Amino acid sequence: MPELPDLLYINRYLNEHLAGRSVTGCEIRQPVVLRLAIDQPPEEMLAGRKIVSSRIRGPFIRVLLSPGAEVILNLMLAGRLQHQKPGGKAEGYRCLSLFLDDSSALHLCDQKLMAKVYIVPEGKTSSIPRYDEQGTDVLSAQFTFDHFEELSTRNRRKQVRVFLTDQRSLSAIGNAYADEILFEAGIHPKTFLRNLDSAMIRRLYGAIGDVLARGADAVRSAGKPIQVKVRNHMKVRNRKGEPCPRCGDTIRREGVRGYDVFxxxxxxxPTRDLFLDWRNIPS
Ligand SMILES: [Zn+2]
Incomplete structure (x- = not known):
C-alpha cells in the first residue's frame, strides 16, 4: 500500500511530468475500479481536458482537470500508477489508462482490483467514502505538538497504533510507517495512550515528523519509477526474525486488530497498565 512518503513522490512526479498535458483518450479495462459522479461516459468526459495539478489528501491522489473535473485515486492495498513514456512498455495488470497528448500514458494497475478511481465534477467530493472525514494532515501547519497532545488525550482509551493509523484523527499514517514511528519512539504498539506520559507523547510526536521526513527522503533519493514501492530503508517493517538495528534482539511480528505489526x-x-481495566474482567 502506498503510504505518505510514496504518495509525496508520486504527487511530485505527476506535477512535474503530467501537469499541463491534455487527455486524448481513456481506456477502461476493469470498470469495477470506477466510481462515477458524472452524467457522461467517462471516456467522453475526460477526453480533451487538461491536467492542471495533483495533490494528496490522506491516502488519496487528487488530479485536477480543466475544465472543472477531478480524478481522485485511492490505490488501496496493491494499486500502482505507471507512467508509460512514448516508446516505453506498459507494465502490470492495467485497469484503467489515460492517454496524453505527448503520446505517454498513465496506467492504474491493480491485480487485486481493490483500487478506486473516482471521477467527479470539481469539488464534489462528498460521495467519496472517507474523503471528507480525513483528520489532521500530519504534513500541515495544523499538526502542532499541542494539537497532537489534545488528540492523544481525546483518544486516551485507544491503543497507540490503532490511533496512529486512524485517518479520522491523523491523515494519514499507514501500517508500515506506523511500525517505524513506534520503533523510533520506543513504544510498544499495544500501549494505551493513557499510559504514555507527556515526555513519551512528545517523543511520539517527534518520531512522526522524523520518520516520515526520512521516508520521503529515502523514496526520493532512490529515484525509482512511480510504480516501485521503496521499502529497504525500513528498520522493523517486514523484518520478522532479523536483528534489531538498535539492540540486536529479534524483530517480532504480532497481530493488532487483524493487522500485522512489527x-x-x-x-x-510493553507498558504496564497500572489501573485495573474493568472491561477485561468477566462479568
Ligand atoms: Zn531493539
Missing part, C-alpha cells in the same frame, strides 16, 4: 521487544517494551 516491533522490537527490547526497544519497545
Amino acid at each position: 516491533f522490537c521487544p527490547t526497544c519497545q517494551p
Whole structure:
C-alpha cells in the first residue's frame, strides 16, 4: 500500500511530468475500479481536458482537470500508477489508462482490483467514502505538538497504533510507517495512550515528523519509477526474525486488530497498565 512518503513522490512526479498535458483518450479495462459522479461516459468526459495539478489528501491522489473535473485515486492495498513514456512498455495488470497528448500514458494497475478511481465534477467530493472525514494532515501547519497532545488525550482509551493509523484523527499514517514511528519512539504498539506520559507523547510526536521526513527522503533519493514501492530503508517493517538495528534482539511480528505489526521487544517494551481495566474482567 502506498503510504505518505510514496504518495509525496508520486504527487511530485505527476506535477512535474503530467501537469499541463491534455487527455486524448481513456481506456477502461476493469470498470469495477470506477466510481462515477458524472452524467457522461467517462471516456467522453475526460477526453480533451487538461491536467492542471495533483495533490494528496490522506491516502488519496487528487488530479485536477480543466475544465472543472477531478480524478481522485485511492490505490488501496496493491494499486500502482505507471507512467508509460512514448516508446516505453506498459507494465502490470492495467485497469484503467489515460492517454496524453505527448503520446505517454498513465496506467492504474491493480491485480487485486481493490483500487478506486473516482471521477467527479470539481469539488464534489462528498460521495467519496472517507474523503471528507480525513483528520489532521500530519504534513500541515495544523499538526502542532499541542494539537497532537489534545488528540492523544481525546483518544486516551485507544491503543497507540490503532490511533496512529486512524485517518479520522491523523491523515494519514499507514501500517508500515506506523511500525517505524513506534520503533523510533520506543513504544510498544499495544500501549494505551493513557499510559504514555507527556515526555513519551512528545517523543511520539517527534518520531512522526522524523520518520516520515526520512521516508520521503529515502523514496526520493532512490529515484525509482512511480510504480516501485521503496521499502529497504525500513528498520522493523517486514523484518520478522532479523536483528534489531538498535539492540540486536529479534524483530517480532504480532497481530493488532487483524493487522500485522512489527516491533522490537527490547526497544519497545510493553507498558504496564497500572489501573485495573474493568472491561477485561468477566462479568
Ligand atoms: Zn531493539
